[in-house]
Amino acid sequence: MSQAAHAEKPVYQRPDLTGATPVVEVEKLVTHYGEREILHGIDLEVREGEIMVIMGGSGSGKSTLLNTLLGLLHPTSGEVRILGEHLHGISDVERTKLRQKMGVAFQGGALFSSLSVLENIMLPLREHTKLDLNTMRIMARLKMQVVALDGFENLMPAELSGGMIKRAAFARAIVMDPRILFCDEPSAGLDPVVASAIDDLILSLRDAMGMSIVVVTHELESAFRIADRICVLDKGNILLIGTVEEVRASTNERIQNLLNRRTEEKVLDPDEYLRNLTAAND
Amino acid sequence: MAEASERTLPTRIAGRLDKLGRAAVAAVAEVGLGGALFAQSVFWMVLGSRRAQPVRIKATFERAMEVGIQALPIITMMSVTIGMMLAIQGIYTLRVFGAEEQVTIGVGFSVVREFGPLITGILIAGRTGSSLAARIGTMRISQEIDALQVMGINPVRFIVAPALIAMMVMVPLLTFWADLVMLAGAGWYISVSLGMSMAAYTDRIIDIVSVGDVMHGLSKSVLFSILITLVGVINGANVSGGAEGVGKMTTRSVVLAISAIIVTDMVFAFITTR
Secondary structure (H helix, E strand, C coil): CHHHHHHHCCCCCCCCCCCCCEEEEEEEEEEEECCEEEEEEEEEEEECCCEEEEECCCCCCHHHHHHHHCCCCCCCEEEEEECCEECCCCCHHHHHHHHCCEEEECCCCCCCCCCCHHHHHHHHHHHHCCCCHHHHHHHHHHHHHHCCCCCCCCCCHHHCCHHHHHHHHHHHHHCCCCCEEEEECCCCCCCHHHHHHHHHHHHHHHHHHCCEEEEEECCHHHHHHHCCEEEEEECCEEEEEECHHHHHHCCCHHHHHHHCCCCCCCCCCHHHHHHHHHHHHC | CHHHHHHHHHHHHHHHHHHHHHHHHHHHHHHHHHHHHHHHHHHHHHHCHHHCCCCCHHHHHHHHHHHCHHHHHHHHHHHHHHHHHHHHHHHHHHHHHCCHHHHHHHHHHHHHHHHHHHHHHHHHHHHHHHHHHHHHHHHHHCCHHHHHHHCCCCHHHHHHHHHHHHHHHHHHHHHHHHHHHHHHHHHHHHHHHHCCCHHHHHHHHHHHCCHHHHHHHHHHHHHHHHHHHHHHHHHHHCCCCHHHHHHHHHHHHHHHHHHHHHHHHHHHHHHHCC
């Protein structure tokens, strides 16, 4: 039974991305939270049709990087170009237009609790297009079919399971047919079967709709399955950008620690500890 | 030990001054944010359609139902009670001078100029202001506000402007209703207690209370509606730390809104009666 199920799983080919146009370009990006520097000069490029996974442990700066790419955080210095436009250097009107070419699936779904699933998915269409209500409904239902959520349009977000919330969030993120899709921890908090289904969904969205997808995750299995390239972040610096094979083969100690789920071992020098303690008391 | 305490005293004073300074700066920043939010809301109300981002009528209507129609029972009940209470106190006080009949003067002025707008404002601050803060706080925690931003939907236009319009329309209407119900409550007690007919009471109130007095109360209620909305929105937007944070900010929002209403009421009364 399990073998049969395994055999039915779709096989996704990694596309050849040599010469593909960059859709996200990050140069020397520095971002602060208050006085604390979180990102220390990041350089990154995401190509058209690519699934780029940004991976790192807690506190590595991956959420800060995502928020800066989405324009929710303003960088201290450096540049973010989305589809060739400077995200942080354009007017509000231009940024609104640019954002219509970007879709975001948030970690918790971020569905509006006062709207039904269908109304949530239709929201970007209602706000940015002049389509009539029926056309919007048809378009939203089509996206619900894409994410295998058809039949649940009238439910409220509170009535959905964790996996369904993520699917609804994906449907809302792709309803405007964006060129770039950003996903924040898409499989976090889901059981392995549902998490694997979400991975399949991401891969099928890339293949069916030709989207470039940026995924932020700390789930290794998921990252290795979906990524064309992986960007490994650590303490606000990029350790490596490479294919799955390159990341696996890396000899970098921090990357190996992350892959093998090892915490950093810190050898405590008793003399230094006492010196620090005395200095603190002074 | 003594040396240590001598050394730490200036540090402690400096620490307290630092805290006081930070709190003052934060308070000024909140007032500034309130002004900016109000200006942005007016901007979207006026120019939203030109930017293809109009303030949605449906959302405004829903908020108006929530603020106005759903608050009618509590406003009515409280207004009848306060009207009767004013009549009871008025008759008791004027009995000292043997001038119970003059109670209508006190009741008429105090209801339309003070108690109508004040009680409505306080009830709406407790009911709608708190729910606005909780709603926005929850939206912030669940990243709904971030979602709006990345969808290219301005959160002020989508959340604040409909709430502000609904409040600015419904709070004066509720105040007018509260005025009528308070006067009716007071009239019922006066007619029972002093044997004055309801028709005579109504005639006296119409003679005493001018349109200007009613407008005085209603214009205050417009100010209160703006204050309640902005305080609720600012506190909701500043929520951090999960459900506990939402609870804290909701309480803060109610306390601040009621305080702002009372201070504004006093300033308004001072300026308009000179």
